[in-house]
Amino acid sequence: xxxxxxxxxxxxxxxxxxxxxxxxxxxxxxxxxxxxxxxxxxxxxxxxxxxxxxxxxxxxxxxxxxxxxxxxxxxxxxxxxxxxxxxxxxxxxxxxxxxxxxxxxxxxxxxx
Amino acid sequence: xxxxxxxxxxxxxxxxxxxxxxxxxxxxxxxxxxxxxxxxxxxxxxxxxxxxxxxxxxxxxxxxxxxxxxxxxxxxxxxxxxxxxxxxxxxxxxxxxxxxxxxxxxxxxxxxxxx
Numbered sequence: 001x002x003x004x005x006x007x008x009x010x011x012x013x014x015x016x017x018x019x020x021x022x023x024x025x026x027x028x029x030x031x032x033x034x035x036x037x038x039x040x041x042x043x044x045x046x047x048x049x050x051x052x053x054x055x056x057x058x059x060x061x062x063x064x065x066x067x068x069x070x071x072x073x074x075x076x077x078x079x080x081x082x083x084x085x086x087x088x089x090x091x092x093x094x095x096x097x098x099x100x101x102x103x104x105x106x107x108x109x110x111x112x
Numbered sequence: 113x114x115x116x117x118x119x120x121x122x123x124x125x126x127x128x129x130x131x132x133x134x135x136x137x138x139x140x141x142x143x144x145x146x147x148x149x150x151x152x153x154x155x156x157x158x159x160x161x162x163x164x165x166x167x168x169x170x171x172x173x174x175x176x177x178x179x180x181x182x183x184x185x186x187x188x189x190x191x192x193x194x195x196x197x198x199x200x201x202x203x204x205x206x207x208x209x210x211x212x213x214x215x216x217x218x219x220x221x222x223x224x225x226x227x
Contacts, residue, residue, distance in 0.1 A: 032214060032215075034215070036218075041203075041221070041223065042220055042221065043118070043205055043218045043219050043220040043221040044156075044205065044207075044218040045218075046215065046217075046218075049215060051214060090155060090156070094214075094216075096214065099146075099158060099161065100146070100158070100207075100216060102155045102156045103155060104154070104155045105153075105154070105155050107153075
């Protein structure tokens with residue numbers, strides 16, 4: 001079975017500051033890793049995904065994430081956030097596209 | 113990218129009535145569809161997985177008779193909340209995956225409010 005931990009339930013940050021949202025996972029098999037964003041009262045939008053290859057993955061809206069197998073982590077970063085980045089962010093894993101397991105989410109609040 | 117349409121986006125109903133939520137894949141054949149439930153300020157919890165033409169597989173603790181799932185075609189799955197009660201109020205999200213796809217595409221979600 002897989003599990004996902006997002007240590008920070010809330011992350012407040014000032015506009016134009018950098019941000020890192022942490023994600024750690026556990027799995028006995030290889031997995032694909034994803035970050036999704038959810039704006040209020042909306043569904044999930046895929047930010048980026050790691051399937052294989054380069055461990056640094058670039059996504060939409062200036063986000064990137066780095067897969068670290070030894071630390072079983074997939075932290076999400078953005079060098080300069082905007083007010084519009086305020087949302088809930090979910091890390092998820094899946095063993096080769098099967099059932100997704102989501103983390104508890106991190107609420108990113110960008111302050112003016 | 114692939115598009116999944118979910119309807120309605122918001123529904124309010126009286127206690128005891130049944131509500132049907134539709135999930136459609138608009139530009140691909142969804143061999144597998146997933147239904148999630150999300151409580152306020154919480155993550156998504158998988159309720160059930162359905163493959164086209166087969167009975168849905170429900171996660172432990174999810175009442176099959178309460179949450180009826182039908183996946184009759186490669187582009188449509190429905191979730192019917194039968195005899196809804198206030199505790200069924202929640203945000204329901206569907207997702208779909210094609211045969212050779214390794215990711216799921218999510219609908220916009222349906223907010224169910226049972227009065």
